[in-house]
Amino acid sequence: MSTPALVALFAIALVGLASAVIGSLGVRVARSTSDFLVASRTVGPTVNASAISGEYLSAASFLGIAGLILREGADALWYPIAFTAGYLALVLFVAAPLRRSGAYTVPDFAEDRLDSPKLRRLCAAFVLLIGWLYLLPQLQGAGLSLSTLTSLPSWIGVGGAGVIVVLTVVAGGMRSITFVQAFQYWLKLTALLVPALVVVSLFLSDSRTFDRPAPPQFPAATTVDVRTGVVLEVAAPVTFTARGDIDGRSVDGPVRWEPGRHTVLAGSDLHFAAGTAVPTTAGAPTTDRDWLLPMSGTAPDQLLEIYSILIAGILGTMGLPHVLVRFYTNPDGRAARRTTVVVLAMIGGFYLLVTLLGALSRLYVPQLLVSGQTDAAVLLIPSAALGGSWTSWLLGGLVAAGAAAAFLATSSGLVVSLAGVLFTDVLKGRFRDFRLAAVISSVIPVALALVVTRMDFSLTVPLVFAVAAATFCPLLVLGIWWRGLTATGAIAGVLVGGGLSAIAVGVSLFAVLPSGLLGVLLYRPAAATVPAAFLTMIVVSKLTRTEVPADVDRTMLRLHAPERLGLGGDRTEHRRSAR
Template sequence: MSATAVAALTAILLVAVASTVIGTMGHRARRTSDFLVASRTVGPLANAGAISGEYLSAASFLGVAGLVLREGVDGLWFPVGYTAGYLALLLFVAAPLRRSGAFTVPDFAELRLRSRGLRTLCSVFVLVIGWLYLLPQLQAAGLTVHIVTGLPIWIGALAAGLIVVSTVMFGGMRSVTFVQAFQYWLKLTALAIPAIVAVIFFFGSGHTFDRPAPPQFAELTTVQITAGVELEVPSDTVVTVGPDGATVDGAAADPGSVLRWPAGTTHRVEPDGDLVFEAGTDVPVPVGKPATDDRWLSPLAGSGDHQLVAIYSLILATFLGTMGLPHVLGRFYSNPDGRAARRSAVIVLAMLGAFFLLVTLLGALSRFYTPQLLVSGQTDAAVLLLPTAVLGSGAAGAVLGGVVAAGAWAAFLATASGLLLSLASVLASDVLPGRAVADLRIAALRLATPLAGAVPIVLALFVTQLDFAESVALAFAVAASTFCPLLVLGIWWRGLTARGAIAGILVGGVLAAGAVAVGLAGVVGEGLPGVLLHRPAIVSVPAAYLSMIVVSLATRKSRPANTDALLLRLHAPERLGLFRDRVERNDDPVDAS
């Protein structure tokens, strides 16, 4: 095993051990409120650190940089949407949701509309969104271990899943809070150090991106093709097939054979092959992506169909989807009051901004230092490979690579912990026997935790890996099409009824989740239908809102009698004395074993 692999594996193990130790030392959950909302005693700064640690997932740490490498300016819509989503959360949801006194989204739904059926439906979609979001986290953990050590992908995915399950099962929200806050600052450090080093080397090279030419291979480069990719050749290119052979344009090419690709042609390369490019060769790019650096710096530079529709749909999903992510919403339940929840959201905006600036910078620098990833299809690995690409495989590159690998693992563990906690709370309250919310016991929550983690762990081992940012965007689309309209209308419109909420969630959820299922099945549509399958929010979100409003108006007589009093409680400042937490029966201390 190389020095780089040893350093990276050591750093990953240290992060895993530190996360487990901090989680078990933070607090031993003895009450339901301890486990789910840390007894609502988490201050704004600590909660903001935990929210940022939890929210900045594999899609943020690895996926955004990979998108910037491949898409250029158009890839920036992802971090813009992720950050702007918190602004919407701050303005419309954070404080009223905390004043509701609920533990989970299904709790809020039942409290607001007095419907057990609605609660059950919300529980189903919490599980769908959570599992869909957890899947790329575990796959990214496996990819990180594979890239930096060469170990099989399943080892990293399984290890990450087991670590997260143990942290949540024995600690609950308070322990997860300490772990996630620690992991945010670790992630920020793991990005800041390589960003500073890479910028210094980049400016010393005299290179610029503003030129009408594609990136080039700086040295003789062998590219392992890990995923099938269709490449567009910007100039006449000579390619040598590596020792593993390759399948190009449907034909097997023997090791050592020479392929000549004329400028402007496209070629399909199947996985499990390798190609060798001479130093100074222009880098082929995936079909439809900007080939030259000046085009890469321009918006709408790709050649795909209906790009504006795809961008608007992405903005809608990321901007509104944040308001519907169960693990993010759960964080605001742990603040002492609505004012603290709003302050937490403001601090989070600054933390997210700093993080995404660094990720974007690393993605841009990767186009110069790791352009081979455009050919291999592994653009998500850009941040992981950048340290050794800049500093070489010596001691400095190995240490910096280990720091980045540690930050990547912190990203997976932090997000997965919050997701698993949300899933466990729903399983314990709405699926397992004896599920009355007021009677939740710590034993039931701890039993639900490994059950909630089993599904994504198994899926991570068998489901085909998608781009991390793209797959997380699908989860955002489902959240934006279900819980976002429920929360916005439930908080701000007195006319919402249970039947209207159920209709809207079903319409938006079926449209969005159906598109996700088709995408995971590998079905790729053409033209506008293909774009909408890939980015369904532009259809599913308006359909969900419209369904909720129309059905609610048609069933206005079923509006709960206490609606006005409840809305006053959600919106009145705490100093008026109307705010109260949900009172739990049986929240007495229990045996922690």
């Protein structure tokens, strides 16, 4: 194994060890169910904001956003904008009332607000679906990081991440991972800030520019190993040598591509000379100038996709179970609101650094546009910019540590939220059942990550947000702000929004999408599914208005009245003490 690979492996192992040690601190203070589920609601705004930011900024944010910027340019900026703006919606509509509800989980809130065990069970099912669907890319990100930086098999990264997450959660639940995730946020921020400063200084001393009406160029002779089949597009004739299956025929020698699209199957090797124009994945901007310009594709369909991305990102953040459970840990609603404001600043700074590194990746690692492995841009840019020096090895190790923190932080948050639902709604037991729930929550996504081909973050993560936006966002917004919501209306809305989103997820992941409007709505379904869910809840609730809970006014007062009036109070039916 090479020196850079050993440095990266050591950094990843060190993050895993540090996470386990910090998590063990929570064992000393985790003594009740409330400690395990919501850290006894004693986490202050600054610490909680760090933990939320560490949890929210997943492998998809650390690796995927930079890859999207590298491939799509200005149009990809809508993703970090939507993911950040989601917290503005949270602070305005959900954070404080949700904390005042006194609930432990989203299903707990649903039953408390509408007194419906059926709705609670339905919400529990969607918590598991969203959590497992979101855990899959986090674990696959662990495998990608390990295989890219060390050439070890990806299954080692997947399995190792699963084990560390389970041990951290089992040790002390929410109490443990609060400390761990706060540490991991600052590690991730450092892992982006230092390489960004170094690479920017190199860029400023260089004469290269993005504003060219030409494709990006390989800075040096480059061999690209195509691991998954890809369709590439070139804007000008390109000559290179190749070995493999190119455009439906076996090739072992020189190849000349004319402008247009070309197919390369997995297992092919492409060798490009220095200065050769870089082919890009089909549908992405082919020249640097187009890459800089927004809306460079077909306007009608692309505009719909952008609106759908914004809806999914902003409203989906309001419905992610592992994000929502964090607001239950604040002492009161005011602290929950202050926490959200701090989170906005933290994740905003993070996304600025990711965007910067993604843009610079187009100059330093353009070969990823050919292989399709754009998610690896942040991992490879230090060595590409600095060459084989000790500085590049150390920066590569720091980035590897940040990537490890990214997938561990989000995975542990997801496992806690899933375990909380299994614990309160399925196992209904004591501490040992919470630990069993944590193991069950991890086993299924780990197994899927090992057997399912790794999927692009730009596909899987927005789909998760779309499901959350079409299920829990309408339930929370209407449940908090509209006294006329009924259990039947809520169930119907969740089923319609969740069902349509699930269909879109299945088709997007396992079928070839049609072109045009239908293909866009299947690929980015939130523009259709979220309005359908809201409309269904409102219409069905009005048709069943006699089912409005008799104590709705008291419940609404508890959600919105300031804590100093003494009208709130935590739910107690799930508080259990250790045996």
